[in-house]
Amino acid sequence: MHTKPLLTKYFAKMTGAGRSPLKVSLRTALIGFLGGFLAIGLLAYLTDLTSAIWLMAPFGASCVLAFGVWEAPLSQPRNIIGGHLVSTTVGLLLFHLFGSSYWVIALGVGLSITFMHLTRTTHPPAGANPIVVIMSGSSWSFLLYPVLIGSLVIVLIALLLNNLDEQRHYPKFWF
Numbered sequence: 001m002h003t004k005p006l007l008t009k010y011f012a013k014m015t016g017a018g019r020s021p022l023k024v025s026l027r028t029a030l031i032g033f034l035g036g037f038l039a040i041g042l043l044a045y046l047t048d049l050t051s052a053i054w055l056m057a058p059f060g061a062s063c064v065l066a067f068g069v070w071e072a073p074l075s076q077p078r079n080i081i082g083g084h085l086v087s088t089t090v091g092l093l094l095f096h097l098f099g100s101s102y103w104v105i106a107l108g109v110g111l112s113i114t115f116m117h118l119t120r121t122t123h124p125p126a127g128a129n130p131i132v133v134i135m136s137g138s139s140w141s142f143l144l145y146p147v148l149i150g151s152l153v154i155v156l157i158a159l160l161l162n163n164l165d166e167q168r169h170y171p172k173f174w175f
Contacts, residue, residue, distance in 0.1 A: 028068060031165060035067030036060070039157045043150055054146045056132055058084070059154060061125030066158040074123055076171045077155045083123025084151045087112035088143050091130030100134050108134055 040063060046054040062084070065075040073079065091108045098104045108130025116122040133142060162170035 027165070027167075031161065031168075032064070032068040035157060035161050036063040038161070039063050039066075039154045042153055042157070043146065052145055054150055056129075056146050056150065058125040058128045058132065059146070059150050061128075062123065062151065062154050065123070065125065066154055067161065070158065070162050070168060070170045071172055073172070076173055077158075078171075078174060079121050079123040080155055080158075081148070081151045082119060082121030083116050083126035084129060084147050085143065086115050086119055086121050087123075087126040087129040088133055088147045090115060091133035092138060092140055092143060094130065095134045095137065096140075100137065105131055105134050 040055065040060060043055040043059065046052070062080055065072065066080060069075055074083075087108075090112045094104050094108045094111070109127055112127055112130050113122075116126065129147070132138070158170060162168045
C-alpha cells in the first residue's frame with residue numbers, strides 16, 4: 001500500500017517547477033560567439049599548423065560555459081582547468097591499466113564525476129574526457145596537449161574577453 005504514494009511522490013519530482021530562468025541577451029550571445037570563435041579557432045589553427053592535436057570536442061562545451069554563463073561556479077578557471085585535468089587523468093589511468101572495454105569507459109565517467117566533485121573542480125564538459133581518451137587510446141601526452149594547454153587557452157581568452165564587458169566580472173573566484 002505504501003508503494004503507490006512513494007511512486008507518485010517520486011514521479012511528481014519530474015514535473016518541473018516552472019519556466020527556465022535563463023534570459024535571452026543579444027550581448028551575451030555575441031560575446032559567446034566571439035569567445036567560442038576565438039578559443040576554438042586558435043586551437044584549431046594550432047592543430048593545422050603543427051603535427052599536434054590541440055583541440056577536443058569537450059572544449060566546445062567549455063566555451064559555452066566560459067562565455068555564455070561566465071558567472072556560474074562550473075564556468076570558473078578552477079573548474080575549467082581542474083575539471084579537464086582530473087577527468088583526463090582518470091581516463092588515462094584507467095585506459096593504461098585496463099584497456100578500452102565498455103566498463104572502463106563507464107567507470108571513467110563515474111570516477112571523473114566523483115573526483116571532480118571531491119576536488120571542487122566539477123566541469124560538465126570534462127565528463128566526456130574519459131570517453132575521448134579511452135576510445136582514442138590516448139597517450140599520457142594528451143594531458144599536456146590538448147588538455148592543459150587547451151583549457152588554459154580557453155581561460156585566458158575568457159579572462160580577456162569577458163572583462164571587456166563592463167557588466168561582467170570574470171572570474172568570480174580562483175580557489
